[in-house]
Amino acid sequence: MRIGLLGLGTMGSQFATVFLEHGYYVIGVEPDENQRQRAEAQIRQGLRTLGNSDNECTEKMKGFFVTRKIQALAEAEFILEAVPEDLSLKREVMRTVSHINPNAILSSNTSAFSMKEVFTLAHNRERTIGTHWFNPPHLVPGVEVIAGPDTSEETLCRTCQLLKEVSKIPVQVADYPGFVVNRIQMAMVQEAIRCVEEGIVPAEQLDLLVRATLGFRLVEFGPLTVADWAGLDVYENIFNYLTEKLGKRFECPRLLKEEVDQGRFGVKSGAGFFQYAEDFASLLATRDQALNKQRQVWEGDGCRS
Ligand SMILES: NC(=O)c1ccc[n+]([C@@H]2O[C@H](COP(=O)([O-])OP(=O)(O)OC[C@H]3O[C@@H](n4cnc5c(N)ncnc54)[C@H](O)[C@@H]3O)[C@@H](O)[C@H]2O)c1
Secondary structure (H helix, E strand, O other): OEEEEEOOOHHHHHHHHHHHHOOOEEEEEOOOHHHHHHHHHHHHHHHHHOOOOHHHHHHHHOOEEEEOOHHHHHHOOEEEEOOOOOHHHHHHHHHHHHHHOOOOEEEEOOOOOOHHHHOOOOOOHHHEEEEEOOOOOOOOOEEEEEOOOOOOHHHHHHHHHHHHHOOOEEEEEOOOOOOOHHHHHHHHHHHHHHHHHOOOOOHHHHHHHHHHHHHHHHOOOOHHHHHHHHOHHHHHHHHHHHHHHHOHHHOOOHHHHHHHHOOOOEHHHOEOOOEOOOOHHHHHHHHHHHHHHHHHHHHHHOOOO
């Protein structure tokens, strides 16, 4: 299968790494000559990071073809755009490529624009889909997959299949601005910046603190599981206090209130956002085992500084 990449900057160059590593032929389109050269070095470095020797990198790079001409994408079967986050540029690029190649699946790596907006000018919109990867994409496993209003079931299935083939974890989300991860990430970063701005903690200490607390747990458990362990009634009280002191941005979500009103407090009551069929002692043992792995990583690798 031939993969077409539009834009070989931060994300596009490492998309090439991902697909070359898995034996795909990659056609990259990049208008900037300096970036075309830089991309080759970035791809090679990515392949080395993935454990390839110099000879293996050279061998895998033979599957890479780079040009400034978008017409080269006429041969590709899956085309992924990683041009700058500019809606009119993405629309135009998608319109052009959809006419050059009406048979390929066209995917956008937009960080936040909804698919409805990105693909308005594209031809064959049933073949369009969002795949939102995370930097550095050759190392981060998760990819948000966003079906637009016209995306066909076949496009969705083939895209998820391709992502699995390159060892990614596709997770389908609805077509909302910012999707899921950037909503969470932006809310967290916004609050982190405010904490520094208000003089509560210096930037270095904030980063250390978040890594050693939230980051430590999030490697093993998602935020809703963490909430279930803390107790949803406890979270409701925290939300209420913070709303009173810091404002409406901390308002308790309706769904959390409903859980608490129905006596679903999380692990301690046997149900919260998730159901807990096992007895409390076994759940505790499983949780501790998972977090103990992380403790050993922290103590062993000196992540403390
Ligand atoms: N950088 C990140 O951490 C990250 C993470 C997830 C998603 N994204 C999204 O990925 C997209 C690309 O981001 P990036 O950080 O790689 O940007 P970048 O600026 O590093 O790279 C964009 C590349 O596109 C090229 N380009 C410009 N116009 C083009 C055109 N018409 N055809 C082909 N190439 C063209 C540029 O020359 C540049 O090399 C954006 O939509 C961004 O929001 C970025």
